[in-house]
Amino acid sequence: MGRVVIIGEAGVNHNGDIHLAKKLIDIGAEAGVDYVKFQTWVTELLLDENAPKAEYQKKNDGEETTQYQMLKSLELSYDDFIELNRYSIEKGVKFLSTPDEEKSLNFLVDKLNIPLIKVGSGEITNIPSLRKIGKKKMEVILSTGMSNLGDVENAYNALIESGAKSVVLLHCTSNYPAPYETINLKAMCTLREAFKTKVGYSDHSEGISVSLAAVALGAEIIEKHFTIDQNMIGPDHKASMSPDELKMLVKEIRIIEKAMAGSGRKEIQELEKETKKVVSKGLYFKESVLKGTRISEEMLNAKRPEKGISSSNLDICIGKKLRRDINVNEALTWGDLDFE
Numbered sequence: 001m002g003r004v005v006i007i008g009e010a011g012v013n014h015n016g017d018i019h020l021a022k023k024l025i026d027i028g029a030e031a032g033v034d035y036v037k038f039q040t041w042v043t044e045l046l047l048d049e050n051a052p053k054a055e056y057q058k059k060n061d062g063e064e065t066t067q068y069q070m071l072k073s074l075e076l077s078y079d080d081f082i083e084l085n086r087y088s089i090e091k092g093v094k095f096l097s098t099p100d101e102e103k104s105l106n107f108l109v110d111k112l113n114i115p116l117i118k119v120g121s122g123e124i125t126n127i128p129s130l131r132k133i134g135k136k137k138m139e140v141i142l143s144t145g146m147s148n149l150g151d152v153e154n155a156y157n158a159l160i161e162s163g164a165k166s167v168v169l170l171h172c173t174s175n176y177p178a179p180y181e182t183i184n185l186k187a188m189c190t191l192r193e194a195f196k197t198k199v200g201y202s203d204h205s206e207g208i209s210v211s212l213a214a215v216a217l218g219a220e221i222i223e224k225h226f227t228i229d230q231n232m233i234g235p236d237h238k239a240s241m242s243p244d245e246l247k248m249l250v251k252e253i254r255i256i257e258k259a260m261a262g263s264g265r266k267e268i269q270e271l272e273k274e275t276k277k278v279v280s281k282g283l284y285f286k287e288s289v290l291k292g293t294r295i296s297e298e299m300l301n302a303k304r305p306e307k308g309i310s311s312s313n314l315d316i317c318i319g320k321k322l323r324r325d326i327n328v329n330e331a332l333t334w335g336d337l338d339f340e
Contacts, residue, residue: 004215004253005200007096007118007223008033008246012074015234021076022087023228029091031246032254036093037118037223040081040108041100043072070235078107085112102132109136118223121145121174121202124155134162141221142167143202145174149194156195168221169195171214172202176225176239183210189217204239208249215256222253282306283314283332291325300332308333 008028014021021038028036051067065073076084081097088095098118099105108114116139123129124147133140140159144152152169159167171188183205192199200221201214211222225240241249268276281302289299295317302311308331309317321338 002220004219004257005035005221006033006250006253007035007037007221009037009202009223009225009240011037011039011225011236011240012071013225013227013232013234013236013240014038014074014076015232016074016076018076018080018083020228021080021084024226025084025088025091025093025095027226027228027243027246029088029093031226031243032250033246034094035096036088037096037098038076038081038084039100039120040078040097040104041071041075042103043068043075045101045103046071074234078111081108081112099133102129105129105133105136109138115139116141119143121147121172124151127154127158130155130158131162134159134164137163138165140164140167141170141200141223143170143172143223144191145172145202145204149190152191152195156197166197167195168198168200170200170202170221170223173204176204176236177206178204178239180205180210185210185213185217188214188219192218206239208241208245208252211249212252212256215253216260222249224249278305280304280306281311283309283311283317285326285328285330285332288328289322289326291322293322295320295322295332295337307331308336 008031010021010024010028014024025036047068049066049068085095094115096114096116096118097108098120099108100120109117117133117136118141119130119133121143124142124144142155142159156167156169169191171185171191173182173184175182188199188201198220200219200223201211202223203211203214204225211224215222225236226243226246227237227240228243230237230240230242281304283300284303285299286301287299297314297318300314317332317337321340323336323338326336
């Protein structure tokens with residue numbers, strides 16, 4: 001297992017304020033994520049003025065506004081993103097942002113030179129957009145919420161056939177928060193088997209448990225929202241991790257990486273050998289026995305330490321004659337057996 005890429009999804013949790021966006025970068029850098037990711041769009045190019053909010057947006061935002069009004073209030077300028085990219089470099093964390101329409105795609109790729117393109121689940125059926133993304137000939141990470149396997153196949157093929165260097169598929173349940181019983185985490189493994197590509201998990205569930213399970217199942221990328229304060233007003237805060245949870249997520253993923261790094265062979269580890277000497281059991285006599293007596297199981301007991309013959313070799317010893325007198329509590333050794 002290689003190093004898991006951890007994307008801290010700042011998303012729109014800056015509430016349209018570049019100063020809050022910088023604080024999110026600070027939190028991500030301190031936690032040790034690989035990327036702090038935002039979302040870049042021009043509201044007029046993204047949606048119709050009368051577009052309704054999603055139910056989770058209505059519930060979490062707490063504001064009586066349209067989706068257009070909400071997103072306009074959360075929009076950062078291209079100049080803001082230039083500054084956030086610079087600030088990320090200063091803080092030692094990689095900057096990333098999802099382009100939500102073509103103008104922002106061109107800005108992020110051609111102006112900011114982002115290292116890869118992250119595509120949200122909302123674009124999975126937007127084949128014209130995916131072809132434009134593919135033509136950038138970059139590595140692509142595609143979230144697959146709100147889709148079936150056929151949708152994923154169409155999206156994957158559109159990206160690859162139009163020139164994408166590679167596509168990593170992130171399993172996802174697009175609700176904020178996503179109830180645990182809707183996660184269907186084994187679908188991530190289905191994506192890996194179906195497309196023979198790297199997979200990961202974009203986590204919208206509460207807590208960090210599901211992300212950790214995804215890593216244990218082979219996720220190579222984990223993406224998860226985080227916020228400064230889960231009680232802030234906005235569509236995604238309530239389904240986002242606190243700064244402390246983000247730190248814990250990174251710490252626990254790095255532990256799992258170490259635990260999954262072995263060869264897969266079941267063998268005695270070097271550091272187990274000393275312990276094995278202490279806890280493994282040998283065969284000891286329960287009573288004194290004379291030379292020439294044939295050994296029976298009833299004469300023997302398994303005890304620590306394994307001085308002579310291991311208790312695993314009991315069957316070999318049964319019925320053999322003793323070559324010397326044995327005292328009670330003595331260990332049985334190979335030299336004591338007459339193999340006649």
